Amino acid sequence: MKTPDPPTAEPCPVARALDVVGDRWSLLILRDAFDGVRRFGEFQRSLGIARNILADRLRKLVEQQVLEVLPASDGSAYEEYGLTDKGAALFRVIVGLRQWGEDHLFAQGEAHSVLVEKKSGAPVGRMELRGRNGRALQAADTVVKK
Amino acid sequence: MKTPDPPTAEPCPVARALDVVGDRWSLLILRDAFDGVRRFGEFQRSLGIARNILADRLRKLVEQQVLEVLPASDGSAYEEYGLTDKGAALFRVIVGLRQWGEDHLFAQGEAHSVLVEKKSGAPVGRMELRGRNGRALQAADTVVKK
DNA sequence: CCGTATCCATTCCGATACTG
DNA sequence: CAGTATCGGAATGGATACGG
Numbered sequence: 001m002k003t004p005d006p007p008t009a010e011p012c013p014v015a016r017a018l019d020v021v022g023d024r025w026s027l028l029i030l031r032d033a034f035d036g037v038r039r040f041g042e043f044q045r046s047l048g049i050a051r052n053i054l055a056d057r058l059r060k061l062v063e064q065q066v067l068e069v070l071p072a073s074d075g076s077a078y079e080e081y082g083l084t085d086k087g088a089a090l091f092r093v094i095v096g097l098r099q100w101g102e103d104h105l106f107a108q109g110e111a112h113s114v115l116v117e118k119k120s121g122a123p124v125g126r127m128e129l130r131g132r133n134g135r136a137l138q139a140a141d142t143v144v145k146k
Numbered sequence: 147m148k149t150p151d152p153p154t155a156e157p158c159p160v161a162r163a164l165d166v167v168g169d170r171w172s173l174l175i176l177r178d179a180f181d182g183v184r185r186f187g188e189f190q191r192s193l194g195i196a197r198n199i200l201a202d203r204l205r206k207l208v209e210q211q212v213l214e215v216l217p218a219s220d221g222s223a224y225e226e227y228g229l230t231d232k233g234a235a236l237f238r239v240i241v242g243l244r245q246w247g248e249d250h251l252f253a254q255g256e257a258h259s260v261l262v263e264k265k266s267g268a269p270v271g272r273m274e275l276r277g278r279n280g281r282a283l284q285a286a287d288t289v290v291k292k
Numbered sequence: 293c294c295g296t297a298t299c300c301a302t303t304c305c306g307a308t309a310c311t312g
Numbered sequence: 313c314a315g316t317a318t319c320g321g322a323a324t325g326g327a328t329a330c331g332g
Contacts, residue, residue: 011257012247012258013243013244013259014173014240014243016247016251017246017247017251018173018174022169023169023304024168027160027164028160028164035290039314040313044314048306049305049306050304050307051306051316052305052316052317052318053304053306054315056304076313078314083285088284089246089249090242092238092245092246093239094160095242095275096238097159097163097239098159098160098163100235100236100238101160104235105166106162112158113157113159113292114290115288115289115291116289116290117283117287117288118286122278124283124288127238127273127274128238128276129237129270130270130274131266131270132263132268137263138234139237140234140264142263142270143261143262143264144180144181144259144260145260145261146259171324185293186294187294195325195326196324197294197296197326197327198295198296198325199326201294201296222293224293224294225294
């Protein structure tokens with residue numbers, strides 16, 4: 001049995017976020033969505049995910065209004081899955097994972113894909129949380145106030 | 147049996163990051179670690195996680211050098227789990243989840259904890275990915291280059 | 293207090309077969 | 313092509329009991 005979920009009652013924003021996107025497949029689906037993937041079969045092939053699991057995750061993400069079902073961009077009879085504004089706002093989470101992975105999970109000189117600015121074609125810089133003075137904040141510079 | 151893992155062979159930094167921290171409990175453990183939690187029992191009570199699962203996740207995070215086992219800060223005979231530099235760099239991921247949760251998963255006026263700058267006591271601003279011109283980049287402003 | 297070991301239920305996931 | 317249905321194995325997770 002499943003409760004109706006008034007978001008989730010979790011008081012912590014991190015925990016609540018994880019209730020929605022806190023599993024491996026959902027985040028990989030989001031990554032693909034940011035890369036322009038929109039069709040069921042495209043996700044399936046790109047991820048190598050089982051079809052039933054993919055259908056389940058897509059349904060949940062649509063329920064949570066992270067993705068939305070769109071009529072179809074080309075003439076085909078099928079539907080597509082697009083990011084809502086709420087889903088697009090997860091960009092920073094995906095970028096955070098990407099930059100951490102780049103920094104700490106690749107060997108010296110090992111190749112990986114790069115996020116670049118469309119206009120300039122230049123790689124984007126490090127995403128930072130900035131304080132009042134404009135300087136980057138580290139974890140130790142902050143504290144969670146209840 | 148477990149292969150030694152040359153990180154994971156995954157070419158995508160996001161996927162590789164998710165191989166290390168891509169499950170709910172690991173990310174909640176990290177959240178707590180950023181909040182200053184260090185002891186086994188503290189994690190256990192804070193999260194309500196089963197002890198065997200917690201032990202498993204802690205072991206994996208230590209293996210991945212996200213956490214490290216420390217001798218003990220107070221006089222007690224036991225060990226503590228602290229963030230390594232690699233682990234501390236996940237700050238942006240946790241902040242990304244937190245800010246997304248705050249923005250999209252709480253009702254109007256619903257209370258939640260807030261991340262504040264220690265020095266000023268002021269809430270931190272929105273974390274942003276910035277382009278060459280210093281302006282915040284949206285997902286649509288970027289593209290992944292293989 | 294810290295952790296391991298064991299048991300059991302539930303969930304996750306992949307493979308396959310099936311329907312519009 | 314897009315999904316649903318089902319099956320079986322693996323992993324997850326909670327509870328409890330046990331030892332350092």
